[in-house]
Amino acid sequence: MIAKTLRYFTVIGALLLSFANVNSQVLQEEQSLEGHWKFSIGDNEQWKNPDYDDSHWQHIRVPDSWESQGYSDYNGFAWYRKTIRLDIVPSEDLILIIGSIDDADEVYINGRFVGRTGGLPPHTKTAYNQERRYLIPQSYWQKGSNLIAIRVYDLYNNGGIMGGPVTLNSNLSNKILNLNLAGNWKFAVHNQAGAHEPNYDDSNWSSIEVPAYWKSAGWPDYDGVAWYRKSFTIPHELRDKELILLVGKIDDEDKTWFNGTRIGGVSPSGSRSSLARGLMGSYQSHRTLRAYKIPDSAINYNGTNTIAVRVVDTGLDGGIYEGPVGIMTKEQYKKFEEIVRKEPNYFDVFWEWLNN
Template sequence: MNNRKNILALFRISLITLLIVTSVGNAFAKELKSLVNLKGYWKFTIGDDPNWASPQYNDSEWEKVFVPKSWEGNGFSNYNGYAWYRKNFSITIPKSVSYVYLNIGYIDDADEVYVNGKLLGASGVMGPVSQTAYNIPRMYPVPKEILNQEGENLIAVRVYDDYRDGGIVGGNINITFDADQHKMNVDLSGYWDFETSKEISENHKKVITQKEGKIFVPGFWEARGYSFLDGKAIYSKRFVYPIHLSTQNQVLFAGYIDDIDEVYLNGEKIGGILDLKRKRRSYSHISANYILRAYEIPDKLLIKGHENYIEIIVRDHGGPGGIYNGPIGIIGKESAQKIRNKSIKDSRSPFQKFLDYWFD
């Protein structure tokens, strides 16, 4: 009887764990429109050579492995150390889009990602003294100008694994853009000032989208070079509000945030997740991490034709953190309502539906 109870308990724990992982993946991918599906077979080799990042390198003798799947699951059993993946792709980007996002899933343990030979992103720390980033979904911004829209492009992924399974092990593997981001009257995605007590990782300083004192938003801050950052960080941005836009009935979208936020515009607090959950009953059963931050801007708080200042204070309590997904910008209330309603419908993760079923 005790064995049966133990088996049932382990089954429940495994089910809940699976639902949590699925929920995180679904929340991270929503609202993004896929341009290129990268799931499937990639070229692969163990070892390490910086020349393997080059589009000119001949990888015709490399093995083929399925992505996403650990390299152990692809036949490279009991291997720990360095390995590389490579894949060619073609892409057509909408004219209004300045950045697309390379989603490279979950990588165990650390990675450097190159596109057309340029270091696009890095997470974790490689050996000999490594730091894992296995639980961080890799989403790296790709500037439109480094991509060839009239021919082939190359992704090269350098991976270091320290223990057990290694490689690109799961998650979304594609190139996307945020369709809702381009509905904003004022687009606030891109570079923000960033203040925190932790220094950026050395391996991230050479990333092409890295700017000193800045962070690219959206994206988990761990995937922007701030490994194991828990606690408080401050995002801030100055922008000019267009003269032709109304300052009435406007909404600030501050994206999806992990975990707790307070948002200030021109020195006045306009919202925070704790206030938002108290105000809207529709959010009562939704984890804060899955709620799109939508804050109404008091009339005339925005200053037309002059510099305005946004400050977002974020506190993270373990795991990935920061403004991890969009949209981020200012939009009229009527249009904002449509996006917000859809976000509420989409944000009820399988895990939350599971809890509602058993505990409501």
């Protein structure tokens, strides 16, 4: 893990604590998936299902191009399948990391769609140099055999799961969230008048998994404004604590409200973006971890609280795409800051802190 720079700034009474160019997911590898996978060229929707008989399929090395393994000059669809065993059902969502796939892909776990990167026919778009990070909900796994199926489309030249790592990971940052808010949120595209108000009726909105790009949840070509909303209660043990809301990384811009009170945001205009800049002063809102102080006056300790996030995507991917997403006390956040700034032995520090 490469250590990154943590920055702070205060804007209009709201404290924004941001990581610039930080990998905000503190990941631990649970299982390497590199090695031999079942493989077949062609395309068949049934190949995503765990009960499909793939005993006649060939084996192929992952990661490596399929051209180097006997499929020279082949362009088009192909599928990879790998069965893994879990002695217990994971207690949390897991993250599948794939270094690179040439050109586009879809991922399924036990027949259930997880996500897509790049564009498949008829709207082909390469993502050959983009690392894949797929959040796999805990509910997708089962005790015993679990099937990972990856549908790949290659436009030209080399194709396949080209680069590592190819690993299944847990997110250790979830262990220091006092309240984990990842999972199902309400979602709507386009402007929604009054959506920042806590009593706004979002019952007809769609649902979306957070964190994840919205293109993987049914809006593959949408650029523009979208809204996220999440309602929840504050645990009694957090009463009278200074609380920080983490909204993960957002592509590209956001304005965030807590019970109707604006608590932060990152945008390319005005002072809100003053510390969301990378090398040479380039604006990098999509690489900034949102962390906003929640005013105590805005918190409802005796009922429902609602977060509303207005996101503007200016092109390509969009959405609240990477965690952590949840609430930490100020004390927890300081520990989180210390952990991610350690290099190269911050995992040792993390586990020492967890066990003490």
